[in-house]
Amino acid sequence: SPTIAALRDLGSPRLSPSPIKPQTPPLKAFLPRAFLPDTPELIVEMASGAPHTLKWGIMATGWIAEAFCKDLLTDPACRDVHDVRHEIVAVSSSSSVDRAASFVKKIDGPASAKLYGSYAELVADADVDIVYVATPHSHHFQNAMLALQAGKSVLCEKSLTVNASQAKRLVEVARAKNLFFMEAVWTRFFPLSIKVRELIASGEIGTVYRTLADLSFNESNDKDDGTVTFADSHRMVNKDLAGGALLDLGIYALTWVFQTLYHLQPEKDKEPPKVLAAMNHYRTGADESTGIICQFPGHKSMGIATTSLLVGTAPDGNDSAPAIRIQGSKGEIQVSDPAFRPTQFKVIKKGREGKVDVVDCPIPKDPKRDWGHGMFWEADECARCLRDGKKQSDTLPWSESIVIMETMEAALRQGGVKYPDLITSDIYDAKSPLNTGSR
Structure with a gap:
């Protein structure tokens, strides 16, 4: 499996200790053999x-x-x-x-x-x-x-x-x-996601113990009265259309939790997570903000997925904060906002005095x-x-889609949302x- 050092020989994605101008990468450099x-x-x-x-x-x-x-x-x-x-x-x-x-x-x-x-x-x-x-x-x-x-x-x-x-x-x-x-x-199918999974599997950041992932959009009204810009009939908040932050946005946060903590585990060792969730309800009854802790006891790992319609992942809308942090014993990978369409990730190794490897993965x-x-x-x-x-x-x-759906169903049940x-x-x-x- 490739390491950060090996990436430098690929010619792409470009790698530097600081952010650089994106270049369109030859995607063969990203594609695993199975593709x-x-x-x-x-x-x-x-x-x-x-x-x-x-x-x-x-x-x-x-x-x-x-x-x-x-x-x-x-x-x-x-x-x-x-x-x-x-x-x-x-x-x-x-x-x-x-x-x-x-x-x-x-x-x-x-x-x-x-x-x-x-x-x-x-x-x-x-x-x-x-x-x-x-x-x-x-x-x-x-x-x-x-x-x-x-x-x-x-x-x-x-x-x-x-x-x-x-x-x-x-x-x-x-x-x-x-x-x-x-x-x-x-x-899941982005070259960026493939590369992140490869780096985790290669041990680049050691054993992964925690993933923090968020996808939130600040849709708060200018009145700051707790309402959002969507009409109550809009699919985002309409319970008749299974509205709410979780099923529409939160699944992306869970995608990062599962593809880093669950998907890469050997098949015989895979375990569905223990789920602890909390929700705040919008006036329509749909969830406006949701937090989910996914614990994988057999691997001593934990994922925290959050989503909201009232605050944003990056307050300035310009990647001022990472959407995902994948934390291992030897360092962490930070994936840029937004969680559903990231184009850059950073690898920060333990004890490297602030040195950061930046990988740009523009969408052609x-x-x-x-x-x-x-x-x-x-x-x-x-x-x-x-x-x-x-x-x-x-x-x-199929099995993974089902486990993720079970996780979201558990969160909805604990949060008191019924469709x-x-x-x-x-x-x-x-x-x-x-x-x-x-x-």
């Missing part, structure tokens, strides 16, 4: 200039779908990816075909994309290889199940579901139908589209898994208003 083909057939496919094409059906047309689809439309070569590519073949809106058409126009999508005014039509399209579920998390269980029951592989936005029983049901169906299924926690852009958000890496993972016949990703396996029965049920209903668009 590269190891069979002659796949190597020939890449050498012949015939990348594997994954055909996407897009379920919903909100802002997260817009960012994801614009990433799908970028040239993979801009991120030094040559073995897979993506094609948007269909887009659906639960409200109207016109809305789907407006969405395709907004993202400068292909004129060939088929437009649907219902999710049922999308999942019935034989040209769709995989469905991207981009609806609110209140709808994820019913929407993802609709696609799985239709025989489609699924990439479902985070948080995967509203509770653990729903997540388990989705995994059961994906396994029974032999389909690929993954939670869209895009941060397609110059023709002037776009690059970072969601394309999770899409590339989907393409490689489907190409290779894998049903789940090693980077975010409506319609969105917490684990009974699939193709005619549910969550599938038909009447809710």
Whole structure:
């Protein structure tokens, strides 16, 4: 495994004792061996200039779908990816075909994309290889199940579901139908995240005993009266849409806790955490601020994940404080804000009199589209898994999504947040208003 010293020989990411101007790195320097083909057939496919094409059906047309689809439309070569590519073949809106058409126009999508005014039509399209579920998390269980029951592989936005029983049901169906299924926690697939995990695994900062992670946004009103800028009907604070800081923002803080303290443990030694949580409620009943302690007794490690809608991780909005601190016996890694889309980390070794190694990991852009958000890496993972016949990703396996969902469910229970029965049920209903668009 690479060490900080070895990074200097890679040419990228750039490394210096102080912050430097970001440069676009050759991503091969970041990619672990598991991301590269190891069979002659796949190597020939890449050498012949015939990348594997994954055909996407897009379920919903909100802002997260817009960012994801614009990433799908970028040239993979801009991120030094040559073995897979993506094609948007269909887009659906639960409200109207016109809305789907407006969405395709907004993202400068292909004129060939088929437009649907219902999710049922999308999942019935034989040209769709995989469905991207981009609806609110209140709808994820019913929407993802609709696609799985239709025989489609699924990439479902985070948080995967509203509770653990729903997540388990989705995994059961994906396994029974032999389909690929993954939670869209895009941060996991960043070259930066991969590199941080590699450094931890190599022992660069010794045994990791604690991770502190936060994702918070200061949405407080100027009146400073304890209210936020969102209307009460907004998905961020609306309990009917599983609103609240935890499921929308806190999952990113938990992502860093789990990928540093849980994911890297040997499979036989993995243990779900003991969870202690506290929440402050907004006037809608959703959580406005949440703190979670995850204790892993067998490893003597602890993660502290926090999230809030009233204060920000970095008060000046300019990385004045690290979003994540990964603390080991020989030093620590500090990851820049925001936790969901960091572009820099620092390695601070014990006893080095303040010397700091800084690694910049900028997100490449397609110059023709002037776009690059970072969601394309999770899409590339989907393409490689489907190409290779894998049903789940090693980077975010089903079991880990379930354990994280169990952790969030425990926090919600301890914090006294209860969502409506319609969105917490684990009974699939193709005619549910969550599938038909009447809710």
